[in-house]
Amino acid sequence: MTTFDATLAQASADDRRTGRIRQKNEELILSAAAQEFAHHGYKGTSMNAIALRAGLPKANLHYYFTNKLGLYVEVMRHILELWDNAFDNLTEDDDPATALAGYIRTKMEFSRKQPQASKIFAMEVISGCECLSAHFNEDYREWFRGRAAVFQAWIDAGKMDPIDPMHLIFLIWSSTQHYADFSDQIRRITGQRRVKKDDFERGTETLIRVILKGCGLTPPR
Known part of the structure; x- marks a missing residue:
């Protein structure tokens, strides 16, 4: 050499x-x-x-x-990127039961592993979403419509019941993020020092069963 x-x-x-x-x-x-x-x-x-x-x-x-603002936005951008990338994996050719169950599991894992980032995002949205106004632009709305179109394609193909795609997405987002954003409430109700991994696992199975059954789907084994 x-x-x-x-x-x-x-x-x-x-x-x-x-x-x-x-x-x-x-x-x-x-x-x-x-x-x-x-x-x-x-x-x-x-x-x-x-x-x-x-x-x-x-x-x-x-x-x-x-500066602090740049760091604050980066923390939220990181969790949004994780959430959005997981949602990008759903396609019209997927089996909706398998795809939705997998997405719910992934979102619950984010809540378990990234609870603080999820809470920051929730507080930002509740306070008016000022720092994320640039993120939720027309490009994001177009991306969201594309995700809803996947659900609609499953419905049109007779793969699942005719559920409003937009509100179904909101339901999945809110129910999975609840375990991070309201972990203190869960902890106090259950009398535990923290929300345990077992709580997330049982919560995941419950959400999969309830959401998929509501869509006329059979939860995958």
Whole structure:
């Protein structure tokens, strides 16, 4: 190996290492920010509090995210991207029972693993959706109509009962996100310190059965 090749290989290794460090720090910051925003809201959260929770110097936060608003939007963008990508997998050719059961399971897993981000999104919507106004634009509405069209195609093909696609989607979203957004309510009613994985599993099976039966579908085994 020539000196040039060795230098190139070392530079490539350094870039990969830097990329891993950057990804790790960004994930750490986003996790800390999600917890702070969920507990204290946007106005009650400071960049300093996020840095303390993340265990990083405040200067590091500004290196990755220049301001609090940018970090706040990124936390919500991350959860919306996960939700939307999961919904993109549904197609007209799918078996609706299998596809809907899989989507409900995926959304419930997001609620279990990303509860703070879901709560932040809920608070943002309740407060008027000001920071997400650019997200819910005509492109998003067109994307939503495309998702509803998949449901309508299943209905037209006689694969499921004629349920209003838009309101069915709203029902799936609200019922699955309830387990994250209202986890404190669930915890207090059940007398537990936290909502356990078993609660999510039983909740998932209940939602699948109720929603699919309401659509005239037989839940997959």
